[in-house]
Amino acid sequence: MARWNALGVLVRDGVFTLALTPLVFAPATAHLSAEFGDLAKRSPDLPGVLVTLALWLPLVVRRRWPGVCLALVAAAFAVHQLAAFPATFASVGLYIALYSVGAHGRRVDGPRLVLVSAAAIALFALFALGLHHRGSPQRASDFLLILLVLVCCWAAGRAVQARQAGEEERRRLSVAAATAQERARIARELHDVVTHHVTAMTVQADAALFLLADAPDQVANGLGAIGDSGRHALADLRQLLGVLQASGGDPSAAELPGDTSAAEPALAPGRLGELVERTRAAGQPVELTRTGERPTMASGVELAAYRVVQEGLTNALKHAPGHRTLVTVRYAHDELEVAVTTEGAPAVPAATGTGPLGRGGGLGLVGLRERVAVFGGELLAGARPDGGFSVSARIPAGDDGVRLGGRPTPAGEQAIPARRHA
Known part of the structure; x- marks a missing residue:
């Protein structure tokens, strides 16, 4: 276990991501995908395979560079949904990337949080308009519910980060008190x-x-x-x-x-x-x-x-x-x-x-x-x-x-x- 922890988060996340890659192409896991547009699916092809990999492989850096991971996965997810590629388990990577930003990303508060939130909502609104233009049967209330689910994924990661920060602060204060004594x-x-x-x-x-x-x-x-x-x-x-x-x-x-x-x-x-x-x-x-x-x-x-x-x-x-x-x-x-x-x-x-x-x-x-x-x-x-x-x-x-x-x-x-x- 000590040797495994000594490898670093990048190597460990890479091993897990690559080890689970076959699951994203397995037909049995396709029904576990994240589907927002409910568009008629196109036949499997090479572009679909590439987009599927783009949805999953960025998770290698989800803890080292969580913002980069989310940007790559979100872009691939938008392309996957708008182009109506076949359902894939790799689309769950969007939830994982959102959680990773909350749990491992740099804490954002105050006006900056407001700006980031506004930008994220604006991008999601454009994404929803694109799906509607493509003929998605989803209504505005459905897209609002989807947005709340995504926010909950990020909030869960944020709560974990806050709890870890509190434990670290308690350990620091305990060490400081022991040192003073x-x-x-x-x-x-x-x-x-x-x-x-x-x-x-x-x-x-x-x-x-x-x-x-x-x-x-x-x-x-x-x-x-x-x-x-x-x-x-x-x-x-x-x-x-x-x-x-x-x-x-x-x-x-x-x-x-x-x-x-x-x-x-x-x-x-x-x-x-x-x-x-x-x-x-x-x-x-x-x-x-x-x-x-x-x-x-x-x-x-x-x-x-x-x-x-x-x-x-x-x-x-x-x-x-x-x-x-x-x-x-x-x-x-x-x-x-x-x-x-x-x-x-x-x-x-x-x-x-x-x-x-x-x-x-x-x-x-x-x-x-x-x-x-x-x-x-x-x-x-x-x-x-x-x-x-x-x-x-x-x-x-x-x-x-x-x-x-x-x-x-x-x-x-x-x-x-x-x-x-x-």
Whole structure:
């Protein structure tokens, strides 16, 4: 089938037309002809054979050049009827040519459609007058009915063209939406990667300058941590750029929201520990606690939880350097809960789009909210009663997008509810 489609419409139409050519000369199919004049028929002869071929063979180009096909077939049909050649199945080619103009011809609207319609009606009127002059028994009402039949053939093709155009537009819009969603997802990934690693490198460099004269060993450790952060940042950026190169710029290759399997490998539990270790190497006192048995879950869920912890630690480095930070991961049979709490830190505005975390065109906590919402989860962020700040998320362990029931919001926290994505 693929080889057949690869031949092109001209070759395919040519094969069908030539394969059916014997039918136009078969006596058994003569009664299926299109007869408008009902004139007394002349005996078969060579001119009749040539006109019959002229009625049928132009269908080879009915999809490639539908206007040319209709012009040739209509002229041959007029000659066939006016000259009273024997009835032939080839006269049905007029109906096929009219349908092809509607289905495959260039769309004509407005004043041009009016002009074309007027010209077609005028030519048909001349044709009807010619048949009447030749002694056709058809009346004006009969010719009007014939004209309506011809218009219906063209209208059927026009309706098919409109339906195909609508389907193509829907596919284009679907691809455009998927492309926009993929770009937004990659933008969030880049924000998470660059913000975390660059923040850690900045804090480590500042600490190294401060300790340069008094503690050279600690400076060496700090510089090593800067190198590690840089290498991790480059690895993550290479992975994201690899996603862009793999798509080859083809919008149809864009992933749907929540489908991160092609962009990120499944996150091993150790990667969260590596993230905590890198943050601790930057000078931030971080403790990691895990409870429960890790269930089987989609890689996108683990990636979302990883990004929540990454964003929380980045905010701690930015706004509360040196303050004790707790990372808690709780596994349940049907959900995953992560929380990053910084003790005694200055209150940081929640992600409203105006504070430090909301800056960046919808990234930061706003981007995390969208990421968590894809899986039917819930993100909470806000100041703690002791002056600290907490970011936590509850995400269903599966990827079915079923939102879990909410829990009471602690004092000072702002609930960022999930939005159901179709």
